[in-house]
Amino acid sequence: MSGKPSTRPGGRSARVQRSVHEAVRELEAEQGRDDLTVPRIAARAGVTPSTIYRRWGDLRELLADVAVQRLRPETPPDDLGSLRADLEHWAVAFLEEMSSPPGRAHIRDALAGDPDGDNAGRCSAYAVEQVETILARAAGRGEPAPGTDTVLDHLVAPMMYRILFRPGLLDPRYARELVTDLLDHFTTTP
């Protein structure tokens, strides 16, 4: 329903987005999410409720937009000198972050406000970006490596499936085992 929020930095549009996102985060921290309403968010952000409805459509879409923003990685993945080490390190951190209670809540919000898959697609694009950084480094080192889609299918997807559908089955060892399976079975020389 809602248009893609523009992110031209410095413009009025970007200022509105920043203050509304900040209002959501503050109110959520202060009062919990069950009491969030568009009028309260608007009052805190210093905009009119109709500004929010016009831009985001409804509360669910706004929460999805805020959630996706929070799932955005802040830094590129660490470079530990080998593909295996980079993937293991990244996967363990991804599993830990996404399976934490706030991580889960953000994933659920991103999926909920999402009849056409836009917000969830942005989450997946973040993972693609991180994986591609790791794979580009491996290529630079001349290491054999799987392709991006293979990493998504056999490393990211299993972790996300367990986080969403089988939350009892998660520990860092699981992430490492997936990396081992991935590199044992799906590696092709460059």
Next chain:
Amino acid sequence: MSGKPSTRPGGRSARVQRSVHEAVRELEAEQGRDDLTVPRIAARAGVTPSTIYRRWGDLRELLADVAVQRLRPETPPDDLGSLRADLEHWAVAFLEEMSSPPGRAHIRDALAGDPDGDNAGRCSAYAVEQVETILARAAGRGEPAPGTDTVLDHLVAPMMYRILFRPGLLDPRYARELVTDLLDHFTTTP
């Protein structure tokens, strides 16, 4: 929040569940889901709103319970005589059903009403049941096969991840390729 709906057949509790679920499905078909409210559902089902609140907690939890019920497979997977054929057939049907607009809506509902993972866990349990039926047949035929968790990680999870996060990338060939990768890489003799 809500307790697990009891399913003792024939009891009052089972009758209430049946009529409330039916009311949700009818009203959704007649008026679309955006107009669903607990009082309307209660009126159609012939129960009081407080019966619904007491049993399900809120509308979101009720919709999640209905969604999970609809995702329940009605029959065991077809037996086509070999593990590969059974898995391909089941995976293609799973992908088609879950990626359809109603399939997606039910998955989203199941995940939304789900702070503790109960409803999503029931969805996953359905997949486990179907996969285990297929694997038990393979064992009966003496075929080498992967384990249940491996099928979930490398066949079910990638399909579900694409359905939720990368909806552009789905066709029956994708399901078949995953089966090929799974059987090529993760098969152990019985």
